[in-house]
Amino acid sequence: MKNLGQLLQHGHPHPDTEGLTIAHARGYELCGAICFGGMRPRAYGRLARLSGARPGDRVLDVGCGTGYLARRMARTVGPTGSVLGIDPSVEVIEYARGKTREAHCSYETGVAEGLTAPDASFDAVVISLAVHHLPEDLRPAAFQEMYRVLRPGGRLLVADFRPPRTRAVRHLVAASAGHVMADYRVDLLDGLVTEAGFEVRGRGGVRPWLRYVQGVRPERPQSGTAGTTA
């Protein structure tokens, strides 16, 4: 029997990426609402604050899915700012467009490991619940791309699923959502952030089950990191 993750994802490799892409936007939305147990608005409001974005900022939401965080970010930056959400899945991008009223919040298909935006074109980059959708070997390239498109001094917020610590509950997650989530090494986010050249400015948890890392692209690249060559 298929688990929830398999039901919501494309059943075959996506032509543009080896990442696990979401095919059923409505189903994903429903699961998001249920799995957060009513805490989604508060959790994503907190992510918007943790992103450090301010009114007037240009924000990129990588792996935006149905656009829940992108719309929240649009409220934060206001009409003088802009939010662009990118995701390889045409289905979620169309859903996100249909849900979004703010003219300064737009969407495009695209992949984290090969962003098409110019260098230094954003003040803040956010990525929520999408790193675990990328195969491990694509993750460093995705973080280098996020570094490249952020201006020096710009901020990165990465948030992802923190698997439960107790084995029994992890089994439950594996049975319902799959091993990609149950066995996800969220503790490796810090290394991905620093290896791309960011300075880590904060980390912590957001209830009910998110872990986040905040990074800043230094004004000058740190020697010995991927950012030196970006």
Ligand SMILES: C[S@@+](CC[C@H](N)C(=O)[O-])C[C@H]1O[C@@H](n2cnc3c(N)ncnc32)[C@H](O)[C@@H]1O
């Ligand atoms: C669990 S959803 C998270 C959506 C949204 N950020 C949120 O917080 O609800 C993960 C998203 O990552 C997207 N994804 C998969 N491969 C990707 C890639 N290579 N680049 C960017 N996004 C990708 C999927 O299509 C999916 O929409």
